[in-house]
Amino acid sequence: MNELAKKRLSINFKQSLKYLMLVFNDFFIIALIFMFGALMFWYAQSMKTMPANLWFYKSIVGAILWLPLLAGHLVTLVKKADLQFLFTQDEQMDDYLKPMLAYSLILPTILLLLVAGILFPFATVKAGISPLNYGLSVIITFLFKFTQLEIEKKNLLFGNKISNWLINLLTLLVLSFGMYYPLIIIVGVGVVLSMVGYFIARKNQMFDWRYAVNKEQARKNQVYALFSMFTDVEEKQVNIKRRKYLDFLLPKSLAKENPNKFLYRRSLLRNPENLNLLVRMTVFAILVSWLVQSWAWALGMSALVIFLTVYQLLPMVNEFDSNIMYRVYPIVRKNRGQDLVKVLTSGLLIQWLLIGVFWLLFLPIDLHLLEAIALLLVFTLLVTLIYLPYKTKKN
Amino acid sequence: MALKIEHLTGGYTGVPVIKDINLEIKTGEALGLIGLNGAGKSTTIKHILGLLRPQKGEISLNDVVLTQQPTAFKRQVAYIPETPVLYSELTLKEHLELTMLSYDLDEGEAWPRAHELLKMFRLDDKLDWLPIHFSKGMQQKVMIVSAFLADTSLLVIDEPFTGLDPLAVANLISLIKEATAKNKMVLMTTHVLAEAQQAVSEYAVLNNGTIEIVGSLQEIRTHYGLKPTDTFDKLYQILNQEQQNE
Numbered sequence: 001m002n003e004l005a006k007k008r009l010s011i012n013f014k015q016s017l018k019y020l021m022l023v024f025n026d027f028f029i030i031a032l033i034f035m036f037g038a039l040m041f042w043y044a045q046s047m048k049t050m051p052a053n054l055w056f057y058k059s060i061v062g063a064i065l066w067l068p069l070l071a072g073h074l075v076t077l078v079k080k081a082d083l084q085f086l087f088t089q090d091e092q093m094d095d096y097l098k099p100m101l102a103y104s105l106i107l108p109t110i111l112l113l114l115v116a117g118i119l120f121p122f123a124t125v126k127a128g129i130s131p132l133n134y135g136l137s138v139i140i141t142f143l144f145k146f147t148q149l150e151i152e153k154k155n156l157l158f159g160n161k162i163s164n165w166l167i168n169l170l171t172l173l174v175l176s177f178g179m180y181y182p183l184i185i186i187v188g189v190g191v192v193l194s195m196v197g198y199f200i201a202r203k204n205q206m207f208d209w210r211y212a213v214n215k216e217q218a219r220k221n222q223v224y225a226l227f228s229m230f231t232d233v234e235e236k237q238v239n240i241k242r243r244k245y246l247d248f249l250l251p252k253s254l255a256k257e258n259p260n261k262f263l264y265r266r267s268l269l270r271n272p273e274n275l276n277l278l279v280r281m282t283v284f285a286i287l288v289s290w291l292v293q294s295w296a297w298a299l300g301m302s303a304l305v306i307f308l309t310v311y312q313l314l315p316m317v318n319e320f321d322s323n324i325m326y327r328v329y330p331i332v333r334k335n336r337g338q339d340l341v342k343v344l345t346s347g348l349l350i351q352w353l354l355i356g357v358f359w360l361l362f363l364p365i366d367l368h369l370l371e372a373i374a375l376l377l378v379f380t381l382l383v384t385l386i387y388l389p390y391k392t393k394k395n
Numbered sequence: 396m397a398l399k400i401e402h403l404t405g406g407y408t409g410v411p412v413i414k415d416i417n418l419e420i421k422t423g424e425a426l427g428l429i430g431l432n433g434a435g436k437s438t439t440i441k442h443i444l445g446l447l448r449p450q451k452g453e454i455s456l457n458d459v460v461l462t463q464q465p466t467a468f469k470r471q472v473a474y475i476p477e478t479p480v481l482y483s484e485l486t487l488k489e490h491l492e493l494t495m496l497s498y499d500l501d502e503g504e505a506w507p508r509a510h511e512l513l514k515m516f517r518l519d520d521k522l523d524w525l526p527i528h529f530s531k532g533m534q535q536k537v538m539i540v541s542a543f544l545a546d547t548s549l550l551v552i553d554e555p556f557t558g559l560d561p562l563a564v565a566n567l568i569s570l571i572k573e574a575t576a577k578n579k580m581v582l583m584t585t586h587v588l589a590e591a592q593q594a595v596s597e598y599a600v601l602n603n604g605t606i607e608i609v610g611s612l613q614e615i616r617t618h619y620g621l622k623p624t625d626t627f628d629k630l631y632q633i634l635n636q637e638q639q640n641e
Contacts, residue, residue: 332466
């Protein structure tokens with residue numbers, strides 16, 4: 001089992017590396033360097049002007065040290081087929097999970113060291129924590145992550161499961177308050193370790209295969225969702241949500257519908273890939289507009305966001321091609337590009353409306369702002385009337 | 396008025412799986428396509444559904460040639476696949492609405508029929524659910540309801556009995572009988588002859604990509620020299636022997 005685990009880890013590492021190389025491409029690296037540089041510059045400047053020893057600094061240090069613990073669940077690489085082929089291996093799963101746990105510690109440890117390094121000047125100079133205490137806190141934070149993963153591992157057996165949120169909350173409280181009273185950290189560690197001890201002492205060795213498969217699938221989906229923000233991820237599974245509360249956006253009658261419009265509408269509302277994109281981009285446009293506080297910048301940035309939304313939704317046109325019934329049914333595919341344009345137009349107009357309303361709420365209201373709202377509508381219409389039909393013509 | 400498959404040769408990427416197949420199903424007829432795994436049953440079906448391009452030959456349905464008028468041809472065909480294929484985004488009700496839209500059915504006439512079928516397969520209280528979350532048997536019932544709702548002149552049914560409960564099997568058999576009584580055509584592949592013969596009387600035996608005989612089960616027994624005491628399963632041993640001798 002140990003060998004199987006190592007083999008799976010090696011395949012998983014290669015796959016992750018493949019996607020990481022695509023995510024961290026040249027442009028993204030340059031952007032990251034700039035962003036990191038800007039952040040460090042701001043940090044260095046703030047360190048000069050910031051008052052020292054304010055009462056809440058220590059809890060801020062604790063809370064920031066806690067953040068890396070949120071990254072990285074237990075990687076088990078358990079597959080659905082294991083339900084069939086490994087279901088006799090319950091007692092050997094401990095062997096299998098040992099290298100998995102070690103592998104799962106790599107990412108949070110790197111993040112913790114990075115965050116701890118960056119935070120060191122603030123923690124020691126401004127928050128007044130001694131370097132020794134700070135070093136100990138970092139080690140204890142690492143131990144928290146280890147115990148958290150150990151609990152996740154024990155959760156894979158039948159019996160009561162300890163929720164990750166409970167552990168996270170407990171860790172946050174211990175780290176935030178423990179910076180003032182180191183005794184709390186020690187007690188906290190004791191509590192967590194005894195929880196682990198209780199788990200380890202459990203007699204039950206029956207492996208909860210279904211739980212393990214679902215957990216791993218959920219973990220993988222989170223990772224793929226992260227990668228898919230930058231590149232296409234073929235392994236990603238889409239979990240469709242019913243979202244009945246959005247049914248009011250669908251036409252009540254079939255009289256003016258055709259099969260393609262019917263399908264695209266539902267895909268836009270229920271496929272998280274599509275709806276999340278629309279929501280994410282709209283929220284992004286609103287946030288940027290609020291940050292820049294200028295109608296001209298808000299208009300430019302929001303127009304860009306609307307264009308990028310459409311650009312990323314264009315692949316919807318081929319979304320059903322892999323469904324055999326779509327090909328078997330007498331659905332005319334000739335004009336489906338136009339059908340998609342009609343559906344996306346409704347989506348973009350809703351996006352425009354939301355951005356416009358938030359501008360009125362958050363930006364200084366004057367004639368320019370009203371003009372900007374009208375201009376954004378004209379831009380949206382140009383995208384739907386000229387760009388979209390051109391791009392979907394081939395389909 | 397018939398489904399005509401004439402000199403059909405086809406398969407995947409240039410490799411012929413079926414060779415020079417000729418088959419005709421007249422109105423009111425149900426034909427069972429039988430053979431071992433890999434004999435070419437599914438390939439034949441995929442050609443009829445327009446999912447594969449024929450290397451040679453022609454398929455027509457009521458004088459509409461598939462390659463010349465694909466949409467008009469498909470409008471006359473409903474299909475029940477061996478494994479349910481659903482739209483994850485659509486509720487059960489919306490699957491039926493999509494069928495109505497695609498086959499251009501009148502909603503006023505189609506909904507009473509749909510409710511009748513839903514009730515028959517005990518799905519009438521699940522209209523607002525996403526069938527993607529149903530059990531395999533229930534998903535297969537959704538495929539059956541959609542296909543029979545389409546009210547087409549040809550029904551293509553691939554291994555229909557797997558995963559269905561006995562009640563659903565009986566209902567499906569009575570629907571097939573009802574369809575042929577209304578002069579519709581049915582093409583069905585199956586290994587479960589005990590159930591199939593309640594609705595289907597003619598069979599075509601497909602082996603090594605060719606049709607060896609078309610006839611009743613008794614005619615097939617005679618053709619392969621089965622003794623009255625032999626079970627019909629012996630036919631598959633003979634077909635296997637033929638494949639090995641090829």
